[in-house]
Amino acid sequence: MSMSIEIQAADGSGSFGGYLAIPASGSGPGIVLLQEIFGINATIREIADYYAEEGYVVLAPDLFWRQEVGVELDYTPEDWQRAFGFYQGFDQDRGIEDIAAAIAALRSRPECSGQVGALGFCLGARMAYLTACRCDVDVAVGYYGMGIEHHLDEAENIRGRLVLHFAENDEYCPAAARQDIQASLEGRDHVELYLYPGVDHAFARPGSEHYHKPSALMAHQRSVAAFRKAVGPRYDLSALWDKHCEYEFSTRNVDDTMATMVAEPYVNHIPTLTGGVGYRDLYRFYRHHFVDSNPADTRLIPISRTIGETQIVDELLFCFTHDREVDWLLPGIAPTGKYVEIPLVAIVKFRGDKLYHEHIYWDQASVLVQIGVIDPAGLPVAGHATAAKLLDETLPSNELMAKWAESAER
The missing domain is CATH 3.40.50.1820 (Alpha/Beta hydrolase fold, catalytic domain)
Structure with missing residues (x-):
């Protein structure tokens, strides 16, 4: 007003x-x-x-x-x-x-x-x-x-x-x-x-x-x-983001999801250029290509969360079985039945007590390796190992680097 x-x-x-x-x-x-x-x-x-x-x-x-x-x-x-x-x-x-x-x-x-x-x-x-x-x-x-x-x-x-x-x-x-x-x-x-x-x-x-x-x-x-x-004012951004994710992945209610956002929000999934800019396109994206399109066993496993004055940065594992075409993540690829775990980072910006935008990042090569679309042999890419090492930092490092062994005695 x-x-x-x-x-x-x-x-x-x-x-x-x-x-x-x-x-x-x-x-x-x-x-x-x-x-x-x-x-x-x-x-x-x-x-x-x-x-x-x-x-x-x-x-x-x-x-x-x-x-x-x-x-x-x-x-x-x-x-x-x-x-x-x-x-x-x-x-x-x-x-x-x-x-x-x-x-x-x-x-x-x-x-x-x-x-x-x-x-x-x-x-x-x-x-x-x-x-x-x-x-x-x-x-x-x-x-x-x-x-x-x-x-x-x-x-x-x-x-x-x-x-x-x-x-x-x-x-x-x-x-x-x-x-x-x-x-x-x-x-x-x-x-x-x-x-x-x-x-x-x-x-x-x-x-x-x-x-x-x-x-x-x-x-x-x-x-x-x-x-x-x-x-001020001071908002509980963590609770606001958790509620938004609940509507996306648990209750799967598009109207409730959009109600957590500003009048003209946007979502940008960086690796696949999917999402929507503005209420109309984002609603369409959520309704027909995201909220009801994720596999039934989709899980978000939190790893870390950084909360600022205006935004949240979430580090998590995104886990699912590829039992259907997942438009936003693997557009055009038929279900493979493979189980996938990928490290994912979400930068979530707020205006006041409403979400303004989401920038979502993940390693698309890791996803493609895990569903068998890419053969990692000879390529500097990894599959499920990326998720495993996020949970256990003691797992081997530098195995994709052919010259790693050469530096041992230097």
Whole structure:
């Protein structure tokens, strides 16, 4: 749910607008989202909605209201010129006062649990840093901020967690500026500084000519982890994943399985390129090619589980008898009746308390060896031995390496 609200300025000069996004749960910790130089445009609203899906009550205040109410620019050359004009006319100190008013307004809302952080991009990243220095926030996160190096004398005032993301090729925050920031902030408790090699300003904005998805994903994970640690919300990801697997492999209920996921999830089985992107295709995949297609004796044997702030990594054995065509794993291969055990790794990403995606990995060559489709003789592949050695690390190593014996006396 989203809406526009009015925020009273602390200096009595009037009120200004803000875009408010509320999570599906109806409540959560707060984030004040601080704009780029383009105002509260579609990009900022999408980021607000994105973090609301992560479980936050997000308020994006109109920081340019003292120059012009409701600035909402695109990324055309003409709008770039207008944006720089607003940037040059921006009163930073008044802006911080307005951010403090937005924080107070957010804390006063019934949807907000009380704890509040700040998140900013470009100009907003500098303002997020200054918010950490001058305002009462529990955490502040900034992406490719410019001008932070001119305010490092205020760093002593930071009381909460601070996370700053920098782009290596960013002309607005060049290497010399980053070195000053690093020299001042690195080593401080609760401060995290990240540099993303080979990327430029706005690397996290979809549609930007500098958008770099791997860096954007990594930065987002680090940002949400910082918010989780500082203000919550905290979810039992392990229990959520176990329930999802129960619906997939035990009760085999597609609707219940999909109910554990976000509105538009995806699943990617890396070795076979099977799965689905978006609710419609994933539902189709689960219904006709996965949930009811797995052999009756399918078992998942857990080996290890790593639980982060936003995702789970599961290491397990996937065991079954190949008594039917298993579309997602062995598409087009008729049942062989062979029993198979394969080491499998699942990286499961969450948004809030819902699964967002699954990346599933296994050694397809091991599967093909075990069902007799591949003869391993002379090839650097193994069959059931891969599962056996996962359970018993003392089993022989390096038997596929012909030169292993030669190094014994070296």
